[in-house]
Amino acid sequence: MIQSSDHSTSDPETPKTWKQTIVTGLAAFWRFFKTPTGLLITMYGLNVVAWGAMLFFLILKAAPAMNHPDGGDANSSPRKIWIEIDSQILNALFCLTAWGLAPWRFRDLWWLCVWRFGRNTERSTRAIRRLAARNVSWFRLQENDLMDQGEEGVNPALIRRKTFSGESAPPTASWKMDFVVWMMVLNTLFQVGMAFMMWHYNRIERPTWGAGLFIGLGCGVSMFSGVMCWWEGRKIKKIEGPKVVKEEKELAEV
Template sequence: MDRDEPNKSTTENTSYVKLSSQSAVLGADSIDAAHTLRAQRSHDSSEDQLLSAHHLPPLPWKITIAIALRRFWRWFLTPIGFLVTIYGLNVVAWGGMLFLLICNAAPAMCHPSCNDINSPRRIWIEIDSQILNALFCVTGFGLAPWRFRDLYWWVVWRCGRTDEARSVGIRRLAGIHRGWYRLPGSDSLAGSDSLDSNNPAVPIPPSRMPDPPLTGVYAPPTKPWKMSFLIWCNIWNTIFQACLAGCMWGLNRYNRPSWTTGLFIALAFIVAGMAGWTEFSEGRRVKKIEGAPMSEEERRARAQMSEKQRQLEMHEPC
């Protein structure tokens, strides 16, 4: 009996060593797979929490309007907000007056007739047109340096001699328009890859990399033609504005063809509107996927609503 126990113990130890070695060899892949699955589940769980935290029910319209008004007031008190507001009010006011004059809304100004070149109506149409032309020149010419900067990088992107040069061009543009443009491959970047300045999915400079998405989901790459469309719409807006200014300043109301003013105003307005809509729609698409930070006012409003809902539930009869 005593002789058999050492043999039995030795056999059990040998079997345990064999099983342990086999588990270490054969089970390595399974362990790695388990760790990968656990990490994936953890990522999915946190992603679901982020998604559920972001996609909240809309606030009542009264609260939404109040929050928007408070935001606008804070922005209006800034220098840029004040100037933009005054600019917009002037465009609306003078544009509305021009529209009413064209529609013959003031018959008293039609003396001796509405179409007489020296009638008050025609004189004020000229004054309104000159003021609106000057206002449009503020944006058409004031933004020209940035628009031609974008055009330069567009030429590098589309006409570069090497793939590296073309990549630099679009990456520069992606850094400039980080709010709505996403590079190919940017939706699959890891944390360390976002700091690699040589990665074609990273904007130049890397500091212009979009912020991590609040929802945990990256927006898919933007179609490249939309960048070209935006840049050329802005360039044509400046060109049409230059044509309009040339006609308004180079000719007087006696020898200026009437079709020039309407044509160039319409063309400049259309291309500017298409550029603005492209940037707005793409920015909204990115925000829907990646999320937008919640303002302090909205956070307080939701907290108050939650507190009221909790109190109502406490006072409900069982």
């Protein structure tokens, strides 16, 4: 009797202990770190963490040598001066991503508007396909928006392709694309407000609520967007399994 070859090969061995999981994670991070993008992202993240931690400890008055005169509350105290320096550096770091990514974020917003206000047209279909290709890690198209494998120049994210598990995740609710795109655009706009507060006023005249309001709003919308992408990507990975890299490379060459 001939057995089916569907399960003739066993799944790749997965880590079974916390030690193996850590080693696997470190190896993956090292591969990412060795790339130019990985190096820059790591350096950026370390700067945000370091300057953010310093600001946190300064606010808590954790450096007694800086807490003079008047217990560090005087405007002339080293503590207040370094809080301002720290805040300006963090503001610049946030501007780097919020404004540096602004052209792509507003491009995505344009595609979103074309898709939403141009329903049932070829142009709107192209717009949602472009958005889906950019967000393939967490977003799945509706069945009628997918393309056939036989078409030339097709992005692997837009075709009915095989998955590691043999199953395909269901289409993602369309409102979630609206949510993520708008959250990213709002992050850029809130950073404009943050920069205005930091650069228009000096540290003595600046409203106490201003910087805190905009940094809270900016971080909040970024967090909501990130959680949405992570949650949807997690659901897709549970169904489809790991990405089939070899197959996608072959399709990309078609």
